[in-house]
Amino acid sequence: MAQGRVVTGRMPRSGWVWLFIGAAYFLIPLAATAEFSLEEYPGYGLSSYRQILSDPAFRDTLWLSFKLAVATIVVSLALFVPTVYWVHLRLPRLRPAVEFLSVLPFVVPPIVLIVGLLYVFNVNWVPVWFVESSRFLVPGYVVLSFPFMFRSLDASFRAIDVHTLTEAAQSLGASWTRTLFRVILPNVSAGALSGAFLTLALVMGEFTMANVALFTTFPVYINYIGQTQANPAAALTIISFGITWAAMVGILLVGRRPGRGAVQIGGAR
Amino acid sequence: MPYLELQELHKRFGDFTAIQEIDISLEGGEFLSLLGPSGCGKTTALRIVAGFERPTHGRVLVEGKDLTAVPPNRRDMGMVFQAYSLFPNMSAEDNVEFGLRVRGQHAGDRKKRVAELIELVGLTEAAKRYPHQLSGGMQQRVALARALAIEPRVLLLDEPLSALDALVRVQLREEIRRLQTQLGITTLYVTHDQEEALSISDRVAVLSKGRIEQIGVPAEIYNEPATPFVAEFIGTMNRLEATVTNPDGGEVDHKGTRLRVGDTRGKQSGERVLVLVRPETLAVERAPDGAGEGALGGEVVAHIFLGSTTRLKIDAAGEELSADVPSTTAGTLPVGTRVRASFPAESARVLRLEQPQASPATEPAGH
Numbered sequence: 001m002a003q004g005r006v007v008t009g010r011m012p013r014s015g016w017v018w019l020f021i022g023a024a025y026f027l028i029p030l031a032a033t034a035e036f037s038l039e040e041y042p043g044y045g046l047s048s049y050r051q052i053l054s055d056p057a058f059r060d061t062l063w064l065s066f067k068l069a070v071a072t073i074v075v076s077l078a079l080f081v082p083t084v085y086w087v088h089l090r091l092p093r094l095r096p097a098v099e100f101l102s103v104l105p106f107v108v109p110p111i112v113l114i115v116g117l118l119y120v121f122n123v124n125w126v127p128v129w130f131v132e133s134s135r136f137l138v139p140g141y142v143v144l145s146f147p148f149m150f151r152s153l154d155a156s157f158r159a160i161d162v163h164t165l166t167e168a169a170q171s172l173g174a175s176w177t178r179t180l181f182r183v184i185l186p187n188v189s190a191g192a193l194s195g196a197f198l199t200l201a202l203v204m205g206e207f208t209m210a211n212v213a214l215f216t217t218f219p220v221y222i223n224y225i226g227q228t229q230a231n232p233a234a235a236l237t238i239i240s241f242g243i244t245w246a247a248m249v250g251i252l253l254v255g256r257r258p259g260r261g262a263v264q265i266g267g268a269r
Numbered sequence: 270m271p272y273l274e275l276q277e278l279h280k281r282f283g284d285f286t287a288i289q290e291i292d293i294s295l296e297g298g299e300f301l302s303l304l305g306p307s308g309c310g311k312t313t314a315l316r317i318v319a320g321f322e323r324p325t326h327g328r329v330l331v332e333g334k335d336l337t338a339v340p341p342n343r344r345d346m347g348m349v350f351q352a353y354s355l356f357p358n359m360s361a362e363d364n365v366e367f368g369l370r371v372r373g374q375h376a377g378d379r380k381k382r383v384a385e386l387i388e389l390v391g392l393t394e395a396a397k398r399y400p401h402q403l404s405g406g407m408q409q410r411v412a413l414a415r416a417l418a419i420e421p422r423v424l425l426l427d428e429p430l431s432a433l434d435a436l437v438r439v440q441l442r443e444e445i446r447r448l449q450t451q452l453g454i455t456t457l458y459v460t461h462d463q464e465e466a467l468s469i470s471d472r473v474a475v476l477s478k479g480r481i482e483q484i485g486v487p488a489e490i491y492n493e494p495a496t497p498f499v500a501e502f503i504g505t506m507n508r509l510e511a512t513v514t515n516p517d518g519g520e521v522d523h524k525g526t527r528l529r530v531g532d533t534r535g536k537q538s539g540e541r542v543l544v545l546v547r548p549e550t551l552a553v554e555r556a557p558d559g560a561g562e563g564a565l566g567g568e569v570v571a572h573i574f575l576g577s578t579t580r581l582k583i584d585a586a587g588e589e590l591s592a593d594v595p596s597t598t599a600g601t602l603p604v605g606t607r608v609r610a611s612f613p614a615e616s617a618r619v620l621r622l623e624q625p626q627a628s629p630a631t632e633p634a635g636h
Contacts, residue, residue, distance in 0.1 A: 164354045167321055168412075170341040171348040172368035172419060182367075186358040 007185035031243065047234035058066040058236075064134060065218035069203035072141040073196045074148045079142065081192060084153045088162045091124055095154075110208040113140055114190055118213070134215045141203050148198035156191025156208055160184075193250075201247045205240070270333055271299035272455050273318070274421055280479075287313040287354055289479040291327070300446070302466035304579065305476035306502070309344050311459045312427055314476075318457060319425050320344045331422050347416030348470040351428040353408045355400040355434040361411045362396040368419035386414040389448065406437040415451065419467050424449065424456040430465065463503050467491060468547035469471050475499050494564045497620055505580075507551065509544040509565075510622060515539065519614060524586060527612040529563055550616040551592035553581060553602060556609035565590065565610035569604050581612060 011019075040046045052058050087095050100226035105113070117140050121131050131135060162184070167177040183190070214223075222240060226233040271294035280288040288310040295301050303311040314323040318329050320341030327500040328337045338343055347368075355364050361385050369379045387396045400408055409429050415636040416424060426445070426551050430516050432440040449456050460466050467475045468486040474484040483495040488546070494500035500508070511521035511528065513536045521544060557567060568586030579599035583590040592610055594602065602608060 014589075017374075079539070102308070128316075160357070161352055161354070164350050164352045165356060167319075167341070168348070170321075170354070170366070171319060171344075172344050173371040175342060178371065178415065181453060183358075199615060240442050260592040 014089075030238075033234045033237050035229060037238050039231055048231040049239075051229075052225070052235050052239065054231050057216070061216055061218045061221035067203050068134060068137055068141060068217065069200045071135065071138045072145055072203050073199050073205070074143050075138060076145050077192055077196065077200060078152055080146070080149045080195075081185065081188070082180065082250065084150065084157055085162065085180065088157045089166060099154070102147045105146055110140075111212060112207070113143060114209040114212045134210075134217070137209055137215060137217075139211060140209050144206065144209075145195070145199040145202055148202065149195035152191040152195035152198065153188060154191075156188035160187045176205065180181050183210065197247045201244050204243055204247075228241075271295060272299070272332060273319065273457070274328075274330040276318060276328045276330065277323045278314060278329075280310070280317060280322060281325045287479055288317075288324070289600055290481055291476075291479075293481070293484065295455055295457065297455055300449050300456045300458065300469065300471045302458040302460055302470040302473045303476055304460055304466040304473050304495045304502075305482075306461055309476040310452030311476050312481040315425055315459045316426050316455060318423065319346055319348050345419065345422045347419055347423075347618050348425040348427055349409065349416050349427065349429040350413045351431055353400065353405065353412070353432070354385075355403075355408055355415070360399055361392060361403065361407075364400070364411055365415045365418050367416065372419065382418060386418050387411075388566070389417075401600045404437075405433050406441055408432065409441060417448070417454070418473065421454070423456045426456065431460075431462075438465070445469065460489055466513055467503070475502060477547050478500070492618075494545065494618060494620075497543055497545075500543075500618065505548050505550065505591055507546040507590070509546065510543050511542055513540045513542055521619070523565075523600070524588075526565060527563060528565075528617075530619050532612040532616040536621070537621070543620045543622045545618040545620065545622075546612050546616065548579070548580060548591040548593040550612045551590065551610045552612065553583070553592045553594055553608050553610050554601065555606060557607050563598070564609040566607070566609050569596055569606045569608055570604055571604060572599060579609075585607060585610070587591055 019212055037048070040047055064113040083098075087098055103109050105159050117136075121136065165187070169183045173181065205219055206217070207223060210220050210224070210231055218240070222233070225236050273293075273295040275291050275293040278288050278291040280286070282611075291310070291314055292418055293301065293314075296471040303314055305311050312490060313322060317327075320336070320339060324337065328335055338581060353363075355525070356367065359367065364555065365386050366379055366381045369382060374382075384393075384396075387393055392407060392410055395403060395407060400411075403411065412429070413628050429550070430441055432442065442465055445458075458466070458470065467490065470487060472485060473487055473490050475482045475490060477498045477606070483490060484498045485493075488531060490499065491503055497508075500506045509523045509528075511523040511530075514520050514522045514527065515531055516533045516536050516538055519529055519531045519533045521528050521533065521542060523544065528544065536542060556564075565575065565583075565585045569581050570584045571582035572591075573580040573582070575593070576592040578598060579596045581592045581594060581599065583592060590610055
């Protein structure tokens with residue numbers, strides 16, 4: 001630490017400059033888009049927003065993407081919570097392997113993934129109602145959400161003493177199911193919720209897979225509007241940004257709730 | 270019939286043998302401590318009783334019923350862990366209530382029982398607090414109440430005090446003993462702290478390298494160690510290698526000094542033995558003229574203040590002896606004083622010297 005230097009809560013002037021540059025980088029395009037979305041001839045108004053909000057396709061595609069996001073979250077949690085729990089409890093040596101697997105969705109482009117899925121599901125035993133409905137996208141989204149879900153859960157599991165909590169619950173007579181739902185899950189809920197919000201944001205914005213598989217989800221709709229109507233497309237971008245922003249605020253609020261997330265176990269450890 | 274039996278327990282982890290052969294029986298309401306250094310197998314033995322480990326072979330019986338294959342959640346054994354094990358998402362009282370909920374007890378009965386136990390461990394004021402709002406000692410009290418709430422067949426404690434500071438440790442160990450006596454619950458306690466084990470147990474089993482070295486009441490373990498390991502591990506012990514000169518008369522020769530050691534029955538004349546003498550039984554007096562008959566001569570080289578007593582370190586012909594004297598008189602024997610140290614013949618313990626032993630005097634573990 002620098003000697004004789006008084007540490008105050010004030011940010012140095014250079015800090016303000018960098019903050020201004022950073023804010024400008026993010027806010028100017030956003031402000032320009034917002035401004036464009038409000039443009040009317042002549043002057044400004046909300047007609048683009050009215051047009052978008054009254055379009056049945058907007059609500060249908062938003063609702064479809066939301067349903068897909070919820071289905072992805074449910075499947076991901078059902079799959080990854082017990083898996084990460086078991087890896088931490090019984091197979092800690094497998095953790096680096098799982099961590100490596102969790103990076104793969106970043107490496108494999110979604111276009112490759114959807115082509116692979118189309119190939120995998122193009123067999124007789126997969127029911128037609130599944131292949132022909134938008135549910136078909138859920139397995140692919142689960143793969144895409146794997147890195148976010150795994151990392152969020154992994155961080156939460158590392159913050160608790162999984163072994164001792166499990167054994168304490170079992171010594172009190174709890175079954176595996178009760179141990180998982182009553183003891184472990186409440187203590188990793190911050191990670192689970194954070195993973196869920198990230199998955200929500202991911203699915204609400206996923207374009208490639210839905211477009212290739214010919215399902216009109218919210219991002220496909222945005223793309224369509226963007227190609228056909230300039231001002232409503234800008235309004236749609238702002239609405240989409242608002243949804244993502246709300247998801248991020250959700251993560252922040254969950255992370256700040258006492259007794260969750262950074263679980264504190266008192267005393268020396 | 271014993272209440273809890275550990276029969277011929279063996280446990281291997283790959284090539285490592287954690288437990289070689291452990292046979293222990295506990296009567297109902299008995300408090301037995303498994304004492305030993307790190308890696309001696311004591312925690313493994315406890316975990317086998319709890320059901321968290323399966324023995325390679327051997328059995329665990331409670332009231333004659335074999336529980337070896339019974340999963341831990343069906344054994345009805347209350348356990349207190351070394352690490353703080355309270356469920357962080359539950360308040361103190363919810364933690365205590367957990368086991369009762371699992372058993373499907375009626376809500377009214379549950380609340381009553383939780384209140385009783387919280388009061389029993391003196392935490393009524395803190396019942397609504399969450400684990401991170403409790404001190405380490407309070408957390409372990411809640412853990413104890415939680416383990417007792419289910420009225421377990423056996424209470425298992427795995428070094429529950431090791432993370433606490435000295436004062437709390439002493440208070441809590443006395444509390445554990447008080448509760449155990451009050452409730453009459455059969456208890457198996459694991460510790461590496463010999464003072465802790467000796468002070469609260471009905472019997473102590475000293476373990477080393479996966480085997481029981483000695484099992485007995487605390488006074489027996491302290492005064493009559495059965496093996497050199499127990500002698501070294503329990504308290505501080507002066508170790509004198511000697512040769513039996515008169516088996517019937519209880520005399521040995523230590524580096525040319527004839528010492529009376531009491532019981533040398535069963536030993537042969539000329540046999541090499543290890544004479545073990547506690548520091549508190551060594552009487553030290555000024556001896557400017559040398560050792561004299563039946564005593565060890567030497568020079569005081571250090572004082573270690575222990576409170577009511579002071580431990581004198583004496584260099585006796587290259588061998589270091591420890592002798593405890595009252596602190597009020599230690600000043601009369603300053604460093605550099607030539608002294609003679611003697612001990613009552615009956616206070617010395619004589620063991621066969623089977624193999625060369627290493628250190629002369631060993632400090633107790635766990636301090």
